[in-house]
Amino acid sequence: MNTEQVLEEFRASGALREGHFVLSSGLHSGTFLQKNLVFQYPERTERLCKALAAKIKEAVGEVDLCISPAVGGIIPGYETARHLGVPSMYVEREGGSFKLRRAFSIPPGARIAMVEDIVSTGLSSRECVDAIKAAGGNVVVAACIVDRSGGRADPGAPFVALARLDVPAYPADQLPPELAAIPVEDPGSRRLHG
Numbered sequence: 001m002n003t004e005q006v007l008e009e010f011r012a013s014g015a016l017r018e019g020h021f022v023l024s025s026g027l028h029s030g031t032f033l034q035k036n037l038v039f040q041y042p043e044r045t046e047r048l049c050k051a052l053a054a055k056i057k058e059a060v061g062e063v064d065l066c067i068s069p070a071v072g073g074i075i076p077g078y079e080t081a082r083h084l085g086v087p088s089m090y091v092e093r094e095g096g097s098f099k100l101r102r103a104f105s106i107p108p109g110a111r112i113a114m115v116e117d118i119v120s121t122g123l124s125s126r127e128c129v130d131a132i133k134a135a136g137g138n139v140v141v142a143a144c145i146v147d148r149s150g151g152r153a154d155p156g157a158p159f160v161a162l163a164r165l166d167v168p169a170y171p172a173d174q175l176p177p178e179l180a181a182i183p184v185e186d187p188g189s190r191r192l193h194g
């Protein structure tokens, strides 16, 4: 699957949103990939994650386990794991930082694929990779459906993206006037329990 085919799944789901969004990182953008609108469709999710699983295998060979950052990573992590024929776990925020909870435990020596939905700055991916390492895991690849950083993000492990875009994002005090004129939405979960 190439970037245009991935974007077509987002467009057809109404998931390619224009407006004024504050991103997980705190940066602002006029474009938001509302992946949950794609993941509500099992067949679209299957197509995307089957392709991501193949790309992971091509890049690093067999893995033993997928681990994703909640909330957005849970569905693509599970579906990618299904195509890789391995288990799927997730980390979730506890007091602001990602932890492996729910009695999940990492088998010794497991080769782990960290599976993220969208990468913007790479911060959430790095936090997830760090949480996996803190739980004793070996992350051999950081994979995502869409990297919107133009390849500049560093997720903290060898990086595989199914699609790659370069979408502008701005600090709050450097907004272009056309963006500043639009009311802001905060669609993610990072600040939900603040």
Ligand SMILES: O=P(O)(O)OC[C@H]1O[C@H](OP(=O)(O)OP(=O)(O)O)[C@H](O)[C@@H]1O
Residues within 6 Å of the ligand: 023, 024, 025, 069, 070, 071, 072, 073, 116, 117, 118, 119, 120, 121, 122, 123, 124, 125, 187, 188, 189, 190
């Ligand atoms: O590369 P970054 O700059 O970290 O941005 C990408 C992250 O932002 C979103 O998560 P968010 O924290 O908004 O919550 P969600 O997973 O519940 O959507 C998305 O799911 C990624 O995890």
Ligand SMILES: O=C(O)c1cc(=O)[nH]c(=O)[nH]1
Residues within 6 Å of the ligand: 022, 023, 024, 025, 031, 032, 033, 034, 035, 072, 118, 119, 120, 121, 148, 188
């Ligand atoms: O950076 C983010 O928080 C982000 C960007 C995006 O396009 N989609 C998303 O779910 N999160």
Ligand SMILES: [Mg+2]
Residues within 6 Å of the ligand: 069, 070, 071, 072, 073, 124
């Ligand atoms: Mg997320």
